Amino acid sequence: MTGRAPSVLALATSLGLANTTFRRNFPDVCAQLAASPPTPGSTNGADAYTGLKTGNARLRRDKRELAAQTEVAIAAIQGLSIDNEHLRAALHEARAVTALPGRR
Numbered sequence: 001m002t003g004r005a006p007s008v009l010a011l012a013t014s015l016g017l018a019n020t021t022f023r024r025n026f027p028d029v030c031a032q033l034a035a036s037p038p039t040p041g042s043t044n045g046a047d048a049y050t051g052l053k054t055g056n057a058r059l060r061r062d063k064r065e066l067a068a069q070t071e072v073a074i075a076a077i078q079g080l081s082i083d084n085e086h087l088r089a090a091l092h093e094a095r096a097v098t099a100l101p102g103r104r
Contacts, residue, residue, distance in 0.1 A: 008033055
């Protein structure tokens with residue numbers, strides 16, 4: 001079950017008939033499908049629109065949060081890169097120390 005109300009087109013397709021042929025030969029079934037109440041879980045247009053707006057707002061909020069987290073991560077990486085460069089320079093200078101001759 002998909003949770004959607006059955007449609008004439010879906011029924012005709014599942015029987016291997018064209019939509020118009022099905023409607024012409026089975027008008028009573030088409031009338032029943034049109035009169036049947038929506039199945040539980042199906043939504044009308046307003047509910048679907050509200051759901052889309054809510055989902056869109058959630059996605060926008062998530063995008064803003066992720067963008068902020070990305071900016072923080074970029075700043076942390078830049079700071080670590082600067083620290084790494086300073087440590088490498090200090091290591092290079094420490095290795096370049098010349099040893100003084102001992103006392104005689």
